[in-house]
Amino acid sequence: MSAGVIATMADEQISPLPWLPVATASLRHADEPSVHPRRVFTQVIAGALAVLLLVAIAGVAASRRLAEAQAVNDAAKTANLLADAVGQPAVRESLLSGDPAAVAAMDAVVRQRVLGPSIVRVKIWDTTGRILYSDEPSLIGEHYTMGAEERDVLAHPKTVAEVSDLTKPENRLERNQGQLLEVYRPIWTPSGKPMLFEIYAPYQEVSSRTGQLWRGFAGVTLTSLLLLVVLLLPILWRLLNRLKRSQAQREALLQRAVEASTEERRRIAGALHDGVVQDLAGASFAVAGGAERAQSVGQPGLADELRLAAGTVRNSIGGLRSLLLDIYPPSLATAGLQGALTDLAGTLRSRGTSVTLEIVPRTGLDAAGERLVFRVARECLANIATHAAATDVHVSLKQMERHTVMEISDDGVGFDAAEMLAHPADGHFGLRVMGDVVADAGGELLLSSAPGAGTRWQLRIPRS
Numbered sequence: 001m002s003a004g005v006i007a008t009m010a011d012e013q014i015s016p017l018p019w020l021p022v023a024t025a026s027l028r029h030a031d032e033p034s035v036h037p038r039r040v041f042t043q044v045i046a047g048a049l050a051v052l053l054l055v056a057i058a059g060v061a062a063s064r065r066l067a068e069a070q071a072v073n074d075a076a077k078t079a080n081l082l083a084d085a086v087g088q089p090a091v092r093e094s095l096l097s098g099d100p101a102a103v104a105a106m107d108a109v110v111r112q113r114v115l116g117p118s119i120v121r122v123k124i125w126d127t128t129g130r131i132l133y134s135d136e137p138s139l140i141g142e143h144y145t146m147g148a149e150e151r152d153v154l155a156h157p158k159t160v161a162e163v164s165d166l167t168k169p170e171n172r173l174e175r176n177q178g179q180l181l182e183v184y185r186p187i188w189t190p191s192g193k194p195m196l197f198e199i200y201a202p203y204q205e206v207s208s209r210t211g212q213l214w215r216g217f218a219g220v221t222l223t224s225l226l227l228l229v230v231l232l233l234p235i236l237w238r239l240l241n242r243l244k245r246s247q248a249q250r251e252a253l254l255q256r257a258v259e260a261s262t263e264e265r266r267r268i269a270g271a272l273h274d275g276v277v278q279d280l281a282g283a284s285f286a287v288a289g290g291a292e293r294a295q296s297v298g299q300p301g302l303a304d305e306l307r308l309a310a311g312t313v314r315n316s317i318g319g320l321r322s323l324l325l326d327i328y329p330p331s332l333a334t335a336g337l338q339g340a341l342t343d344l345a346g347t348l349r350s351r352g353t354s355v356t357l358e359i360v361p362r363t364g365l366d367a368a369g370e371r372l373v374f375r376v377a378r379e380c381l382a383n384i385a386t387h388a389a390a391t392d393v394h395v396s397l398k399q400m401e402r403h404t405v406m407e408i409s410d411d412g413v414g415f416d417a418a419e420m421l422a423h424p425a426d427g428h429f430g431l432r433v434m435g436d437v438v439a440d441a442g443g444e445l446l447l448s449s450a451p452g453a454g455t456r457w458q459l460r461i462p463r464s
Contacts (some may be wrong), residue, residue, distance in 0.1 A: 010085075011246040020417050020446065022445040023423065075161045075181045078118070078119075079185055086109055086110075088188070103140065120200050121135060121136065121199065123176075123199075124197055138173070146196075146354050146427060150184060153196065161181065163181060164180065166179070174200060178204075180203055181202075181206075183199050251436060284314050291310060345395065354391060354392045354394070355393045355394075356393070358395065365404050369461050372441055373404075373432060376438065381442075384408075387415050406459040407456060417447050417448065417449040422448070445460075
């Protein structure tokens, strides 16, 4: 309840507990929120965009892995071709001993037929880890620890291609060239001694192929996803319309259930009043007459028994009339709202509960508003009688500046209001349904309660 609303109630004591709306024109069942098509479509579109983003990220990662695998495979094929067609024929036996002429001959062949945009570095190693040749002269003659994979390639001839680890010491001069692909395989001197032939290729080929693969993948996948979203929107629109119609029908059924309950109460009350109550009243008069006749003919014992039976019948009539007031008090149509509320208070007093009424003569309500006040009061007082274990109940009905306000408070056991509204127990939907009825009439039904703190109900209806 807003501060502005509380401020208009200058003569009302403000509850220390918060007010919770049972139902308003914009708030219905807490566990069944209204469906807003625009919000649903926004969520669907946002979800589709999130899926597209995830697919794009996954597609880029998959394309890069595939492009890298293809580039490594191509680099291995290129290394095999160069080793067989260029490196192996140019190797001299004296290259093992560092003969300058052998190194110069290999260098001439490498620079003429190997180095280029696709090959940026060439190295030839002996089995001890010494670099016999490199297009970078400063590397020739240096020793490095040969890894297990390189030794395995020399022992079991094969070609290995991988992304180069530029943190290794032997790769220090390649670090300024960016990421590289590294391929090595064995070649042999004329006498059959093995050497390791190694080339380095630029990684840009991987990026180029990634873009090509991604464009092919995205063109099909993203277009399919967008088409799926477009096809789903009309279906979603029809489902939302059906859901809204179902909600409207459900609310209409709840309204009719309340109306039918009122009509059924009226029918049962009329049947009891015109049938059973009248018959019991006639029987009471007949038994009382029989008691007088028995007394007159000198049968006092029989007269006493008949008087006792007549009294029992009259008590039963009184109980039935109290029940009729609970079911449907005719005073709402005859004596007005004040009389009907007085009757409701009387049925609660008959159960030993003290009830205080504070009702203004002029409520400012039309007939429909008075019926609404009576319905809510009947439901609240019935709940107090059944669940509250209260000793004192206060009912007030007054006119405010713009509203007619009814408040019902008790000193009973109270309950967790938020939990009750969010998760009502089975069969305890009466006030929730009444909250919808109040909301449809443009009013507001508020609840304030806590365990051990009693309960307050407040009904606010705009004045006519």
